[in-house]
Amino acid sequence: MTTSADTHCPYCALQCAMTLTSPTGQAPAAQPGPVPVTLTTAPAAPLEVQGRDFPTNRGGLCRKGWTSANLLNHPGRITEPLLKGPDGIHRPISWDQALDLAATAVKDARTRYGADAVGVFGGGGLTNEKAYQLGKFARLALGTSRIDYNGRFCMSSAAAAGMRAFGVDRGLPFPLEALDTAGTILMLGSNVAETMPPFVQHLKGARDAGGLIVVDPRRSATAAFTADGGGLHLQPLPGTDLTLLLGLSHVVIHENLVDTAYVRERTSGYSAVARSVASFWPERVQSLTGVPADLIRETARRLAAGARKGGSYILTGRGVEQHVDGTDTATAAINLSLLLGLPGSARSGYGTLTGQGNGQGGREHGQKADQLPGYRKITDPAARAHVASVWGVPEDLIPGPGLPAVQLLKSLGKDDGVRCLFVHASNIAVASPDANAVIEGLRSLDFLMVCDFFMSETAAMADLVLPVLQWAEEEGTLTNLEGRVLRRRRALTPPAGARSELWIMARLAERLEAPSTYSEDPETVFEELRLASAGGLADYSGIDYAMLDRGDAAYWPYPAGSTGTPRLFSERFAHADGKAVMTPVLPRRRRTPADSPLANIADAADAKPFTLITGRLLEHYQSGAQTRRVAALLAAQPEARMQIHPAAAAAMGVAEGSFVSVANERGEVVCRAELSTAIRSETVFLPFHFPELESANRLTEAATDPISGMPEFKFNKVWVRPVAAP
């Protein structure tokens, strides 16, 4: 029997709409027995994928979306619980055995070390229902405060800056289609032409009008896209985005481009910001960032002119946010937008581009260390009382704030740290900063349980691996980069042995005799989420499955009885006085090559220092645990390659395709070189989708932004030298 379902892509936050059609309605027979870590690729997909018309993607999909169904019958799919034996080999066990083992491990850790010895690491790919239930499960069933998720590595700086300035954090506080008619768009640190290609259609209007301005140390595909229309590409030194933004604000103020009425009526903090940018005149900023002073002036002028005509938008992405000063950098971008009167204007705005599929919803429902559902602060007594009443438990049963992701990972195996860890929708052995240290931490755990559908590098280290459903096999909701809630629909019968995380949490809660209830039905969980979110910043109380199934646009906040909020801030910001807060921020000293000793490089004489930036490729998603298993994607990008400028390569005798060692005090990567004039000559680039010897996160620093907990992914000092093939 043919079945089909309208749903959304399993990967990024654009959540492109697609229709899945199955000729049989069944997933093919799964492969039983031990599952190798070795990568294999799938036979033909059991589902046909068609792009579906939707405001964000208008029928378009990228290569990842078109091939997304290929994972559904992958021969490496895990379909039985697997227990690692003393010989290191995973062997199938029954679900009852697996759940009993997990419950016993939790009880042991709690008895020996206390409740906070149990930790949970979640993911921005979980549906809203799972993210909500995971936060509740961790705090009530496991009794731990130690839950955080990989969104800490993704959106946390922009989220913190949004909360600071606007009192609320919604990635795009306006529908994506609003960009279509913008005269000017300043895009900082985002390469959407590769990471979410259907997005580019929303930039074409500004591009054709000469109003697309891209800030990126590399001439990325998005930066190259500016060229045809006469747009601008600003190519600053890595780590100087904040300085550049201060320079832009300086020009806006000193050329009288400020929207003074807006600043007076809708913001606070102007004077302090004006003083803080006074010394960042364009020629000085040029000397610090490498961006010509004329380009800085021209950018500020185009933004101001755009705001007066078709509208101006400022958008930030991970390139400027994944820094130890990421919150301040995003704040500087917001300050600039407020000086120009953009946020809340009918045709202008500021936004940040959420990356993971449910990166937005994933940070609203309680899987963050410091939050409860509805984007509530866990330290707020009123928030605790509300959520406790929905959960039917005393307030004091809800633990206080836990550890942000990097600190949680640093605590693994420590006496006062996490000894028993549950991992959901994350491949932390590859995707975390200072990955070698994380791997050591995982090895030192008393018990590691991973829920996944593939034997990811993290799952391969686990004592217990539990097979879960893939996207096309489950129901639920996700929230896209616009804050719009979408339905994920089931198109396939899952393999017999796989289970939903909701089912797993429900069964474990029974074994742990947990307070409250844990439904395994997504719609029932969503109904509870509605109640828990009511009155919070991210209020979903007016949203239900029926309206989502009708295709109604559901932008939060959507209190019961309202019609939702496609555009935020039209009347007021979310602070008590209704004003946006401008906060003065200043650059901090950055690391230099002298801070990066050569201790672990055997023969350093021929090594040269570079700044490493990490990022994404069109063909891969996150740690690559899924996309490295898709034949077409792997064939197109089979390995990590270090991008380096030809002049820098020639100076070291590095040729196209030859091997290089990229090293610092944290580790070493060995991979091929890719020569490109798209990158600055003192900078190298590595994608982070690959494991082991090619794992870029062996080199990234686990220092974090003091406000958001964001690690330093985009500014690391490394030493590069040519080496023989490994």
Ligand code: SF4
């Ligand atoms: Fe999927 Fe993102 Fe590609 Fe759209 S842009 S098809 S959501 S990966």
